[in-house]
Amino acid sequence: MSDIRSRLFKSPRLAALGLLSVAMIWGATFVLTHKTLEDFPVFAFLGWRFMVATLAFGIIFIKPLSRALKNLHRPSLHTALAAGVFLALGYIFQTFGLIPASLGGTTPARAAFITGMYVVLVPLGQFIVHRQVPRIGLGIGIVAAMMGLWFLSGLGSESGQSYWVWGDSMVLVCSVAYTVHMLILGRADESYNTVLLTFIQLVIVMVICASMSIVTQEGAPFPRGFDIWFAILVCGVFASAYAFVIQTWAQQVMAPTRVALILVSEPAFGGLFGWMAMGHVLRHELVGSLFMLGAMVISERWGSNREEGDPSLEGPAVLIEEK
Numbered sequence: 001m002s003d004i005r006s007r008l009f010k011s012p013r014l015a016a017l018g019l020l021s022v023a024m025i026w027g028a029t030f031v032l033t034h035k036t037l038e039d040f041p042v043f044a045f046l047g048w049r050f051m052v053a054t055l056a057f058g059i060i061f062i063k064p065l066s067r068a069l070k071n072l073h074r075p076s077l078h079t080a081l082a083a084g085v086f087l088a089l090g091y092i093f094q095t096f097g098l099i100p101a102s103l104g105g106t107t108p109a110r111a112a113f114i115t116g117m118y119v120v121l122v123p124l125g126q127f128i129v130h131r132q133v134p135r136i137g138l139g140i141g142i143v144a145a146m147m148g149l150w151f152l153s154g155l156g157s158e159s160g161q162s163y164w165v166w167g168d169s170m171v172l173v174c175s176v177a178y179t180v181h182m183l184i185l186g187r188a189d190e191s192y193n194t195v196l197l198t199f200i201q202l203v204i205v206m207v208i209c210a211s212m213s214i215v216t217q218e219g220a221p222f223p224r225g226f227d228i229w230f231a232i233l234v235c236g237v238f239a240s241a242y243a244f245v246i247q248t249w250a251q252q253v254m255a256p257t258r259v260a261l262i263l264v265s266e267p268a269f270g271g272l273f274g275w276m277a278m279g280h281v282l283r284h285e286l287v288g289s290l291f292m293l294g295a296m297v298i299s300e301r302w303g304s305n306r307e308e309g310d311p312s313l314e315g316p317a318v319l320i321e322e323k
Contacts, residue, residue, distance in 0.1 A: 012258075015250035019262040022243040027269025029231075029239045036231040042095050043213035044221050045232070050206035052236030057202055057245070061195045068196035080197045083184045084204025087244075090177035091205065092212070097170035106167030112266070114171040116149040121179040122260045129183065141261050141295045148291030149264065151284045185248060186256040194252065198245045261295055 037045060058065060094115060099105035106114070119142055185197070223229050250259055 018246040023266045026266045047210035053240035054202040057241040068193040080200035084201040086181040088205040088208040094174035097167040104166030117175040118179045141298045144295035148288045151288030185251045
């Protein structure tokens with residue numbers, strides 16, 4: 001039975017399915033978060049969200065976490081701390097990029113497009129760090145994903161804004177932060193404990209956001225009302241605790257560029273749930289979603305440098321890591 005679990009843990013295909021579920025959850029919770037931030041401060045929301053995520057994760061994984069803490073070694077701690085800092089920066093800059101347009105904020109669709117730039121930045125970072133050139137399938141997948149993001153953003157439609165705003169710059173910084181976060185996690189091989197890496201990241205984001213809430217004089221308001229608590233619990237348990245353990249695990253068995261291509265489908269899922277709510281679909285969003293789907297199929301079918309059982313799975317030097 002342990003052999004079966006070991007093979008499942010090392011399965012890139014199973015990891016891909018897990019990442020797809022994460023992208024779906026993130027897409028579904030985008031509207032929920034956006035609505036909540038109309039009535040609750042940004043840093044306070046993120047602080048409460050990651051406090052719930054940390055508690056939920058700690059309770060669910062209390063036994064393996066306690067064992068991992070006893071055997072904590074310095075490389076794991078350094079990796080988790082660095083990844084947590086850049087993860088927090090990504091969330092903070094993305095959220096501030098979505099402030100009201102009257103204050104210079106960008107639109108959710110444009111934010112999704114600019115955030116998705118990590119699908120290009122990750123392989124670029126891999127090339128700079130490891131001189132690792134993606135296979136042709138991944139290259140085609142990246143181009144298809146960027147075209148899909150372009151259509152989804154509405155930049156190619158008549159309603160799309162053509163000028164750059166302050167919020168766009170904030171989200172661009174977010175995309176860079178997510179890229180660094182993926183590259184850091186991509187260096188962690190199977191000797192790193194997934195549970196411990198995830199837990200430390202959650203704690204770091206919680207501490208940073210809660211501290212910023214106090215520094216910016218938001219205080220630490222107690223959430224009131226069903227809607228706010230519902231958003232915090234859903235985002236904390238599913239969009240944070242569950243999502244980051246899946247992402248951390250997947251980056252240990254998959255190339256980071258392929259991970260990025262799967263996670264970048266988040267805007268497509270967001271559009272899908274939006275269409276379900278509105279009862280109709282915009283043409284440019286449908287075209288964008290089809291490009292995104294094609295990007296994932298192409299990269300999964302022809303973009304892999306590694307197959308299950310390939311000896312190159314061993315060791316971080318050959319990992320082309322993943323948002």
